[in-house]
Amino acid sequence: MRAAPRRSIEKSNAQFQKALKRLPLGVASTFRYWGDDRTIYVDHGKGGRIWDIDGNGYVDYRLGYGPAILGYADERVDAAARRGMEVGGVFALSTERELAVADRIAKMVPGVDLVRYSNSGTEAVMAALRLARAHTGRDSYLLIEGAYHGLFDAAMWMANVEEWSQRGGGDPEVVAYSKGIPQELKTLAHLVPMNDLQRLEDTFKRHGNDMAAMLIEPIQGNCCGISASGDYVRLARKLCDQYGVLLIIDEVKTGFRVARGGVQSLHGVTPDICTFAKAMANGYPIAVVAGREEVMRTFRYGGAAHGGTYTAHSVSLAAAEECLRILDETPALETLAKYGENLKAGMSRILNRRGIVHSYAGHDSMFGLFFAEKAPDNYRDWKTSDYSFYDQMAYHLHDLGVICEPDSREPWFMCEAHDASCLEDTLVAFETAVDMTLEHFEAEKRA
Ligand SMILES: Cc1ncc(COP(=O)(O)O)c(C=O)c1O
Incomplete structure (x- = not known):
């Protein structure tokens, strides 16, 4: 076994202690807190790597939870963003580029007729659900267990699988992700397990006539890349049509990543509404709610309210225009998927040599790693x-x-800038980490 290099994160630890006095948990987003002595602060990122304030370099597979699809500080996108800066920001008026970017999205995603912008995935999905409710005149909706659709109240119901035992036979309890979410809202959310066709049919039979929407991430971007089967997505489409429910495919993570036309194009299923965010501007804050014309025209005075001061900011919009051009016109997506394929092959060689049973879910560009046969x-x-x-x-x-997420539910993300040296460094580290983990559990057994 190779000796593990020692990493000092002294400066990050000191920064954490200082930050704690002004920022809850010392961070700007709760998920960035990794423990009092393991929370790191980034100095900068470039390509497929980041450096912390102690000078430690990392090959990064979180990529900000997916956005840095081309790699950090991509010069092509950043130059476009600077041109966007010269436009002037936001005006509470529209600019011509909104149409140019919408045209590109409609070209890339066959099911998209019309487009509206938001600033984050949360805002886009919130707008999508509002739109579905306004269009159908119904309130309740269906969610898939394990899904994450953002931080707004309606999306924050989850199956408490961690405290659930398969032996009892019942369903996991549906609980709020967070305190502060009114319990009254729970009755509007119907949760089903992914890929259970019978259960989906039964749920539509019971609630279909009252539901505005079914929300689905056909590759679960926050749950290991667990994937819906083609049959499941097609059944979802059929049941939505049968019951007048709108199908919302949330492509905040999969969009412009797993394929130019998103995961919907891989399944050949057209949603009524879809949402995009992360990969569309290589990290600049912009998101999209898009879909079928008849539905999207419900965004109007007297229909579904939509807007926002920072919507379609000139910097983000210019970044999106360039990022989408690159994703559409160059082989960037093929390059990063190939990297993911090579990474998985390399990991498997290391694990197989040690007889460690494992499998992968998701897509080569965003995959989950499991220590289970299937x-x-x-x-x-x-x-x-x-x-x-x-x-x-x-x-x-x-x-x-x-850097991968310390929670196995977050997939590994690939970017175009991950290169041969990233792959080599990753596999060397992976082999050592696997051996250290084996040793850890052997020592635990001996103790
Ligand atoms: C599928 C999905 N939808 C919505 C969101 C929320 O996006 P944001 O964090 O930009 O608000 C996320 C975030 O990870 C996501 O993965």
């Missing part, structure tokens, strides 16, 4: 994989210069 079909199955091995390994990887 990747889960739904969030309930995730419980049966050995995620404690993953969690331990993730911490070693950080120490060894590779």
Whole structure:
């Protein structure tokens, strides 16, 4: 086994102590807190790597939870953003570029007739649900267990799989992700496990006539890349049509990543509404709610309210125009998917040599790694994989210069700038991390 290089994060630790006095948990987003002595602060990112304020470099597979599809500080997109800066920001009026970017999106995604902009994935999905409710005149909606659609109240209901036992036979309890979410809202959300066709049919039979929308991420970007089968997505489309429910495909993570036309194009299923965000501007804040003309025209006075002071900011819009051009006209997506394929092959060689059973879910450009023979079909199955091995390994990887999410539910993300040196560094670190993890559990057994 190779010796593990030691990493000092002294400066990050000191920054954490200072930041704690002014920022809750010392961070700007709760998910960035990794523990009092493991929370790191970034100095800068470039390409497929980031550097912390102690000078440690990492190959990064979080990529800000997906946005840096071309790599950090991409010169092409940043130059476009600077041109966008010269436009002047926001005017509470429209600019010509809004149409140019919308045209590009409609060209790339066959199911998109019309487009509206938002600033974040949360805002876009919130707008999508409002639109569906306004269009159908109904309030309730269907969510898939394990899904994440953002931080607004209606999306924050989850199946409490962590405290659920398969043996009891019942469903996991539906609980709010957070305190501060009114319990009254719970009755509007119907949750079903992914890929259970019968259960989907039954739920539509019971609630279909009252539901405004079914929300689905056919590759779950916050749940290991667990993927819907083609049959499941097609059944969803059929049931939505049958019951007058709008199908919302949330492509905040998959959009402009797994394919130019998004995950919907991989399934050949057209949603009524879809949402995009992360990859569309290589990290500049912009998102999209888009879809079928008849539905989208419900955004009008007297229809569904939509807008916002910072919507279609000139910097983000210019960045989106260039990023989408690159994704559409160059082989960037093929390049990064190929990298993901090579990374998985390299990881498998290391794991197979040690007889470690594993599998992958999702897509080459964003995949989940499982220590189980078969990747889960739904969030309930995730419980049966050995995620404690993953969690331990993730911490070693950080120490060894590779950043993945410490929670196995977050997939690994690839970017165009991940190159041969990133791959080599990752696999060297991965081999060491796997051995350190094996040793950790052997020592635990001996103790
Ligand atoms: C599928 C999906 N929808 C919505 C969101 C919310 O996006 P944001 O964090 O930009 O608000 C996310 C964020 O990870 C997501 O993965």
